[in-house]
Amino acid sequence: MADAVAEPAEAPAAVRHAEEVMGTVFSFDVRGGESAVVRTALAEAVAGLHRVNEVFSTYREDSQVSRLARGELTVAECDPEVAQVLELAAEAERVSEGWFSTTYRGSLDPTGIVKGWAAERAAREIASVGVSGVSVNGGGDVQMFGTPEPHRPWRVGVSDPLRPGGLAAVISAAGVDRLAVATSGTAERGAHIVDPRTGRPAITDLVAATVVAPLLTWADCWATAAFAMGSREGLAWLESLPGVEALLITAGDEVRCTGGLAARLG
Amino acid sequence: MHALKKTRPLRRIVLASAATVSGMVLLLALKPHTSPEAASAVPAPVPGSSASASAGTPASGTKSVDGETVQTRWGPVQVRITLKDGKLTEVTAVTYPTDNPRDQEINSYALPQLRREALAAQSAQIDTVSGATYTSDGYRQSLQSALDSAGR
Numbered sequence: 001m002a003d004a005v006a007e008p009a010e011a012p013a014a015v016r017h018a019e020e021v022m023g024t025v026f027s028f029d030v031r032g033g034e035s036a037v038v039r040t041a042l043a044e045a046v047a048g049l050h051r052v053n054e055v056f057s058t059y060r061e062d063s064q065v066s067r068l069a070r071g072e073l074t075v076a077e078c079d080p081e082v083a084q085v086l087e088l089a090a091e092a093e094r095v096s097e098g099w100f101s102t103t104y105r106g107s108l109d110p111t112g113i114v115k116g117w118a119a120e121r122a123a124r125e126i127a128s129v130g131v132s133g134v135s136v137n138g139g140g141d142v143q144m145f146g147t148p149e150p151h152r153p154w155r156v157g158v159s160d161p162l163r164p165g166g167l168a169a170v171i172s173a174a175g176v177d178r179l180a181v182a183t184s185g186t187a188e189r190g191a192h193i194v195d196p197r198t199g200r201p202a203i204t205d206l207v208a209a210t211v212v213a214p215l216l217t218w219a220d221c222w223a224t225a226a227f228a229m230g231s232r233e234g235l236a237w238l239e240s241l242p243g244v245e246a247l248l249i250t251a252g253d254e255v256r257c258t259g260g261l262a263a264r265l266g
Numbered sequence: 267m268h269a270l271k272k273t274r275p276l277r278r279i280v281l282a283s284a285a286t287v288s289g290m291v292l293l294l295a296l297k298p299h300t301s302p303e304a305a306s307a308v309p310a311p312v313p314g315s316s317a318s319a320s321a322g323t324p325a326s327g328t329k330s331v332d333g334e335t336v337q338t339r340w341g342p343v344q345v346r347i348t349l350k351d352g353k354l355t356e357v358t359a360v361t362y363p364t365d366n367p368r369d370q371e372i373n374s375y376a377l378p379q380l381r382r383e384a385l386a387a388q389s390a391q392i393d394t395v396s397g398a399t400y401t402s403d404g405y406r407q408s409l410q411s412a413l414d415s416a417g418r
Binding site: 170184 | 391394400
């Protein structure tokens with residue numbers, strides 16, 4: 001693998017890893033840093049993702065979240081991460097006026113926030129050990145810190161839902177030290193997204209909602225909420241959020257974006 | 267209308283990007299199904315290839331990596347990718363069907379097109395891809411999987 005002697009003036013050494021967890025694949029791309037330290041941090045971050053899956057999975061009968069949902073555990077009896085995530089989810093629900101929710105069919109289901117939160121945390125853990133750049137992609141939602149190479153920002157392709165394999169745009173992290181890009185689409189969660197006004201599956205004119213924000217926990221929640229809102233309400237709501245840009249693609253192949261997105265296009 | 271004004275410049279980007287990256291799909295079609303474990307490392311250098319970089323320094327020098335053999339609608343195909351300073355510079359087929367009437371089609375059309383489009387995709391210069399969540403199986407056919415394997 002890429003454990004070359006680092007040449008800081010040139011391209012820093014790259015360490016890549018792909019890990020199957022949470023029903024998808026997490027891709028890591030770490031640049032620079034001391035090789036052994038990076039490897040240890042990467043291994044710990046990967047182990048952390050598997051622990052998160054064990055605790056939060058709604059597919060596992062015996063996960064803490066499943067037991068919490070059945071009333072067999074209290075939040076206080078769960079790992080501290082559970083209370084932390086539920087708090088973040090409650091804030092997401094408030095800010096999105098109920099469009100993002102962790103209640104599904106009357107039962108607790110924090111699935112919608114866990115993946116983004118876990119990828120953000122993994123990226124932050126790796127960033128903290130002294131690397132020049134890290135990108136963690138959790139099944140299509142990305143958190144980046146630093147840069148991949150000197151004088152070159154991270155660049156994220158936004159896949160085009162209507163042209164498989166093609167890109168709808170390229171987002172650049174130029175000029176910022178942290179950036180997240182999350183996309184919610186028809187393939188994701190499906191009818192799991194509920195219109196809070198009707199309590200029924202949301203009817204949307206969108207095929208994808210991509211949100212660009214500093215941190216992935218929020219980018220992910222806002223993408224989910226905006227996707228459910230539809231293009232008109234979603235765009236207006238996203239414009240009202242500070243530091244958040246977005247690109248929405250309708251079933252009719254129209255692209256709508258927030259006013260500040262142009263500055264982030266690479 | 268406001269929304270329309272904003273839409274226009276982006277449309278052009280959509281078209282340009284779609285054109286450059288569509289080639290990656292073809293590359294993927296010929297790409298092996300890479301398991302996540304296999305994607306965890308830059309693929310091993312081809313034995314006997316003219317790799318000028320020492321092993322373990324994929325970011326510099328020239329080296330070749332072979333994909334696994336995959337079944338295409340034309341038959342088994344194995345692709346060799348050449349990376350120079352971490353950039354994809356060449357795509358060739360090391361294995362391709364020779365015993366059916368479609369051989370000519372592959373040699374004269376499909377493989378050159380694969381090469382051209384894969385190189386064009388490289389010029390999009392992206393590190394990673396955001397899209398609606400894929401399943402573990404979906405990952406194997408994703409652009410992200412190709413990026414993880416190719417190591418750019």
